[in-house]
Amino acid sequence: MPRKPVRPLILEALSRRLGRPVTASDAGFAASAEPDSESGDTVAGLIELGSADMNPGRRTVLKGGLYSAALAVPGWPDAVERLARPARDPHSRIGMADVETVVAMTEHISDLDDRFGGRMARPMAAAFLVNTIAPFLRADAPDDVRRAMLSAAADHCYLTGYMAMDERVDGLAQRYYTKALELAAAAGDHLAYCTTLRGMSVQAVDLGHGPLAVRLADAASAASPQAGPRMRAFLAGQQAHAAARTGDRSGALAKIKEAEAAMEKAESRAKAFGSYDPSSLHYHVSQVRYELGDVAGSITSMEASSRLREPVYRRTHVRYHAMLAERKLRLGRLDEACADWHRVLDDYPHVRSGRCDDRVRAMLALLRPHLRDGHAREVYERGRPLLREKTA
Incomplete structure (x- = not known):
């Protein structure tokens, strides 16, 4: 054994x-x-998971958790059954105002995540999950309030998983995502359910698991058959990226056209949590072009995406400009790449993100063969101490 x-x-x-x-x-x-067994009670599992994430001593252990490329993702009926009825607290009762509190706090943490990265905001999210959301889920409530609280908890759990993924704690992120699926299914919230599946597809494609990314993106689309145009664009864009990663040219192009057509029907901009806007669509077009070998076209689309993204989204700007620089260097455009990397380093000190750390490491590795060039050496000497400071 x-x-x-x-x-x-x-x-x-x-x-x-x-x-x-x-x-x-x-x-x-x-x-x-499992390294630490969870009961069948989803709320108990959330408390166990979030409590470990809050504890600085346990976070090192959690970082070693394994990401599974063969995870059995529960379908909608299975996910509903997996949420065992939690033990109720007869002395506690919640109303819609408590749901609104959870929604507002999730939006606030999401804003912090966009500005400063997942490593900065995730401990706050885990603490709120354990200390506030879990007791709310055990409290007595009318059916409509209970469903709304389950839905709000699913959104918060998804966000916490996203931040773990951003920190590159991918096994932990996958566990949060699975809990979000269970909560969304129990709430009857198809939107939260398919958004989480799509997030899992994003994670899979980032880690190079193309076939899994396709399965998750397709499952997300299937779980939302009555989605509006913005949601269809949101889902189809990820389906296109996943298909392109596997080399499915015709499938990727068909899905990106579907996303573009749906986006034309949607409003031009949205501010809602988890919304999909023209910047996001340009990003997916760029990724599809890159995966299919059109590096120059991918640069054009990524530049369009970056121009539309508001400056407050620092982590996104770090990642987008880093990808631009890497692709320009691939085409021999070293000076332009260095200019983009300087933009990366302008924002990098303000974010705490494992994905951004990865991009700066890649930058240093790509610049080493070019250190005789003054511009390349300047970027390299600027970036090396910043990375050392962040990852010490």
């Missing part, structure tokens, strides 16, 4: 090799493959 810490690694290796989930029972392991 393998040692307990090794079992999740073995199950993931078997799952990836076989192309299907392999459970601890399938493999003949006597114990659960």
